[in-house]
Amino acid sequence: MTKSQQYFQDMVEYHKEAFEEFLEASRQYDPHTGNGQQELDEKGEKVLGLIRRYEHMLCNTSEGSKYGKFSNKTAETFWKYIRAEFPKIDFIGIRT
DSSP states (O other): OOHHHHHHHHHHHHTHHHHHHHHHHHHHOOTTTOTTHHHHHHHHHHHHHHHHHHHHHHHHHHHTSTTGGGHHHHHHHHHHHHHHHOTTGGGTTOOO
16 A cells, blocks of 8 residues: 555545545535535535645655655645545536
């Protein structure tokens, strides 16, 4: 298991309730009509804060070391896991 995958699993496990609420809001959201946008935004802001915190923890150790160039790739991998599990994550804050 990669470090990115471990951080992703830890994040979802420790904050299960917030991610379940976001998943429910994303199921109700319709990107074509914008129905459910407000709830998606509300639940999504909390989830984005958690994601940013874990992304920072994941990348912080490598940025100051000789592995700093891998930090972007690590963040991209972390987001790949997020987008696979939560495909509507990028719709937070979007106005249709």
